[in-house]
Amino acid sequence: MTALLDAQNLSKLYPVKGGAKGSLLHAVDGVDLRIEAGECVGLVGESGCGKSTMVRLLARLIDPTSGRIFLDGGDVTAVTQSQFVASPERGRIQVVFQDPTESLNPSFRVFQTIADPLKRLLKLRNADDIAAKVYRAAMLVGLPRELVQRYPHQLSGGQRARVGIARAIVVEPRLLILDEPTSALDVSVQAVILRLLADLRARLGMSYLFVSHDLNVVRLLCSRVVVMYLGKVVEVAPVEQLFANPRHPYTKALIASIPDPARRGEARPRLDGNPTSPISPNPNVCRFQSRCPIASAECRTIMPELRELGGGQSAACHFA
Numbered sequence: 001m002t003a004l005l006d007a008q009n010l011s012k013l014y015p016v017k018g019g020a021k022g023s024l025l026h027a028v029d030g031v032d033l034r035i036e037a038g039e040c041v042g043l044v045g046e047s048g049c050g051k052s053t054m055v056r057l058l059a060r061l062i063d064p065t066s067g068r069i070f071l072d073g074g075d076v077t078a079v080t081q082s083q084f085v086a087s088p089e090r091g092r093i094q095v096v097f098q099d100p101t102e103s104l105n106p107s108f109r110v111f112q113t114i115a116d117p118l119k120r121l122l123k124l125r126n127a128d129d130i131a132a133k134v135y136r137a138a139m140l141v142g143l144p145r146e147l148v149q150r151y152p153h154q155l156s157g158g159q160r161a162r163v164g165i166a167r168a169i170v171v172e173p174r175l176l177i178l179d180e181p182t183s184a185l186d187v188s189v190q191a192v193i194l195r196l197l198a199d200l201r202a203r204l205g206m207s208y209l210f211v212s213h214d215l216n217v218v219r220l221l222c223s224r225v226v227v228m229y230l231g232k233v234v235e236v237a238p239v240e241q242l243f244a245n246p247r248h249p250y251t252k253a254l255i256a257s258i259p260d261p262a263r264r265g266e267a268r269p270r271l272d273g274n275p276t277s278p279i280s281p282n283p284n285v286c287r288f289q290s291r292c293p294i295a296s297a298e299c300r301t302i303m304p305e306l307r308e309l310g311g312g313q314s315a316a317c318h319f320a
Helices: 051-058 088-092 110-120 127-140 145-149 157-169 187-204 215-221 239-244 249-256
Strands: 005-015 024-035 040-044 066-071 093-096 175-179 207-211 224-229 232-238 307-310 313-315
Touching (some): 005 051, 024 051, 024 232, 040 215, 051 207, 110 145, 127 157, 157 187, 187 207, 224 239, 232 239, 232 249, 239 249
Parallel strands (some): 040 207, 040 224
Antiparallel strands (some): 005 024, 005 066
């Protein structure tokens, strides 16, 4: 069965200025990622693991160094990023960015902000058609009609977050990429926006890629989780299976770091040592071995491949 999104062997390497000749920073390195129609997939990992680069690659904001991205079976990497901007496919993948204040044009009223994708991507010109779609999107995200004529600085943080979501859904995308959409909001507002996102997915039938540092949020919203470490996927599993039985040492450490009063006093996995450099890393060495509590000589000579462990769970560890 064809997945909605299928990224195959996706890589993004950046030349290092001032480094040794030929040095490359491996931001994303040989990643495979599938998202089914109607599915919500969580993407987690520490800062610097490659999550943001994955967002930019999948949204076609940058070109991959190698690999392919298929949307409904069609290769969206067959054209360059600059060509994709003008493609009809552009409207099928939309992004809700991390900081709604920074991602909104301060000189645009809310109406203009939501209408802009309709004009650029759907090429709508009829004022009545545009207005109808703008007000429908505002209604779907719970934005009062009277706020649509305001500027971003006249809105609260939660209202600006709703504008960002409305702008993304107004063109009726198949896939919505959510790049830590609640991290800049107060905790009470976060809960409201998360409920809104869950409701929108059910009503509109979109698929989500939800990128977050907050594993509790991922557990609530997502059905499957992808864990990244230094540009590599180290574990993939259904959400409850991942939390009940993580198989990679890095995943175990991430889950153990979640604050939980019930575990007070319990010994937790510690990650000592220094992270491996992402600049031209040895392809025959596990990226995590320098911090891994169970690393062996095998980990320093053979890169573990992501392998199926049963029940939809995979891990890239010799001891999984």
